[in-house]
Amino acid sequence: MHAWVCDNPIGVDALQWRELPTPKPGVGEVLLEVKAASLNFPDILMVENKYQFKPPLPFTPGIEYAGVITAVGEGVTQFKVGQSVAARSGSGGFGTHAVTSASLCVAMPDAFTHVHAAAFFVTYGTSHHALMDRGELKPGETVLVLGAAGGVGSAAVEIAKVAGAKVIAAASSDEKCEMCKSLGADATINYGDATDPEAFRAALREALAGTDLDVIYDPMGGALAEPAFRSIAWRGRYLVVGFAAGAIPKIPLNLPLLKGASIVGVVWGGHVRKDPQGSAAVVEELAQWYAQGKLRPVIDRVLPMSDLKAAYALLATRRVLGKMVVVN
Numbered sequence: 001m002h003a004w005v006c007d008n009p010i011g012v013d014a015l016q017w018r019e020l021p022t023p024k025p026g027v028g029e030v031l032l033e034v035k036a037a038s039l040n041f042p043d044i045l046m047v048e049n050k051y052q053f054k055p056p057l058p059f060t061p062g063i064e065y066a067g068v069i070t071a072v073g074e075g076v077t078q079f080k081v082g083q084s085v086a087a088r089s090g091s092g093g094f095g096t097h098a099v100t101s102a103s104l105c106v107a108m109p110d111a112f113t114h115v116h117a118a119a120f121f122v123t124y125g126t127s128h129h130a131l132m133d134r135g136e137l138k139p140g141e142t143v144l145v146l147g148a149a150g151g152v153g154s155a156a157v158e159i160a161k162v163a164g165a166k167v168i169a170a171a172s173s174d175e176k177c178e179m180c181k182s183l184g185a186d187a188t189i190n191y192g193d194a195t196d197p198e199a200f201r202a203a204l205r206e207a208l209a210g211t212d213l214d215v216i217y218d219p220m221g222g223a224l225a226e227p228a229f230r231s232i233a234w235r236g237r238y239l240v241v242g243f244a245a246g247a248i249p250k251i252p253l254n255l256p257l258l259k260g261a262s263i264v265g266v267v268w269g270g271h272v273r274k275d276p277q278g279s280a281a282v283v284e285e286l287a288q289w290y291a292q293g294k295l296r297p298v299i300d301r302v303l304p305m306s307d308l309k310a311a312y313a314l315l316a317t318r319r320v321l322g323k324m325v326v327v328n
Contacts, residue, residue, distance in 0.1 A: 003060040003095025004308055009049035012312040015061075023099045025073035030102050032085065036118035037065035037093035037305070039315050039324040040151060041219075041244050046091070047312075053269075055091045062093025066108065066117035076102045084108040086117040088125070088272070093118075094308055096328050103276065106283050111291045119151070119297040119323040124286045125279065126268040127156040130217060130239045132163065133271070133282075134264045139164030141214035144204065144231075146224060147244055148185065149176035151323045154298045156217045157183045162294050165215075168207045170224070172318065179298065179321050197227035204231050217241060225249035229261070236261045244318075298322025 001022040004015045025031045043061050045051035066086040069079055079085060085105040092098040108117050131137045143160045147153040148169035160167045161184040169180035170189040177188035187207035191200055204213070204227075212233035218225060222245025229238055229251055236259060238251075256263055272279040289295045300320045303311050304327060311324045 001095060001097040003097075004062075004305075005058050005060055006047050007058045009047050009054075009057070011048055012044070012309055015047060015309065017306065020095075022097055025071050025076075025099050027074045028076060028102055029073040029099050030069050030076060030079055030085070030105060031071040032065070032067035032087060032098050032100065033070050034065050034067040034093060034096060034098055034305075034328055035084075035114035036067070036302075036325050036327045037062045038119040038122075038151070039311055039326070040064060040122060041242065041315070044312060044316060053090055059091045060093070060095050060098070061091055062095070062098075063090060064088055064118060064122040065093030065098065066112075066114045067098070070097070072102070078102060079105065079107065084112075084114065084117075086112075086121050088122050088269075090269075094305065094326070096305070104272070106287075109287045109291060112287075115299060115302060115325050115327065116290075116297050119299060119325055120290070121283060121286070122268065123151040123155040123297070123323065124159065124295065125272075125282060126152050126241065126266065127159050127217070128282050128286055129268050129271050129279070130241055130266040131156060131159055131215065133278075134266050135215045135217070135237045135239050137163050137165055137215055140166075142166040142168065142208065142211050143215045143217060144168045144170060144213055144228060145180075145185075145217045146170050146228065147218075147220040148180045148188075149173075149321050150219065150244065152219050152241060153217070154180070154183055154322050155295075157185050158295050160217075161185075162289060166211065168204070168213075176321060183298070191224060197223070200224060201227050201231055204228070212236075215239065220245040221249050222247045223249075226251055226255075229255055232259055232261050234260050238263045239266050240264065241266045300324055302327055304328075
């Protein structure tokens with residue numbers, strides 16, 4: 001097998017494409033022939049040693065991928081050789097083969113392609129867990145999605161619409177805003193134009209058109225966090241999904257007090273570990289919505305696995321619409 005290997009997490013340039021012994025699955029594990037793997041923002045942080053999960057060195061990055069099972073370890077009864085599955089693990093996807101726990105795999109429904117499966121379960125699982133579980137989103141409520149043209153953001157727009165919410169999608173360009181409208185967003189804000197907090201709040205007031213802002217979905221952090229929170233309604237829910245903008249915001253705690261609002265942490269991986277039955281039910285519902293045509297991952301482009309560094313570079317520009325996928 002071959003894989004991209006990180007010996008020293010100082011950045012993408014340090015990754016090396018190497019030939020490695022093909023591993024054998026241990027107890028409770030499966031070996032996959034990787035067909036497709038998608039890039040997520042944590043994949044960048046991990047090879048820069050900035051992510052909260054730090055795999056032991058050396059490691060192969062790639063937290064989300066799909067492929068065909070070529071071997072099963074002792075005790076694995078839910079999968080068989082030749083079956084296509086999607087996997088969500090801490091690492092390992094950027095190679096020709098990967099070993100992972102069978103508990104982190106999902107049988108691919110017939111409707112899925114490997115490309116879509118590799119771009120689906122982390123982003124849509126995160127957004128479903130955020131909005132429906134942690135955010136307790138109800139039909140008729142209004143959601144602001146920050147970073148709405150990215151992987152998790154675009155998934156959040158779709159899921160919120162399926163849930164019957166009004167969606168305001170905030171993104172950094174007119175092109176991204178148009179994409180969000182195509183996903184069903186009711187209004188958009190180009191925060192590349194809203195260059196200061198007050199301009200952003202004014203644009204948000206216009207988009208709200210007199211309605212309350214019940215839920216804020218924030219995978220970005222950074223400078224927009226506080227002005228967005230200042231616009232939240234009484235008993236609103238602010239969902240902390242990530243910090244793709246780089247800076248971790250510091251929100252004054254008098255704001256949630258005055259608003260009776262909640263700041264809610266969202267960790268899909270932790271939810272999978274702590275509540276495997278609940279997360280499996282989420283995945284089943286999402287797969288049904290996909291089969292019904294209610295959800296479709298936005299794929300910016302598909303590149304060969306050998307072009308992984310180029311894919312990383314594109315993701316870092318923040319110009320990607322939806323997800324980047326690499327294939328073998």
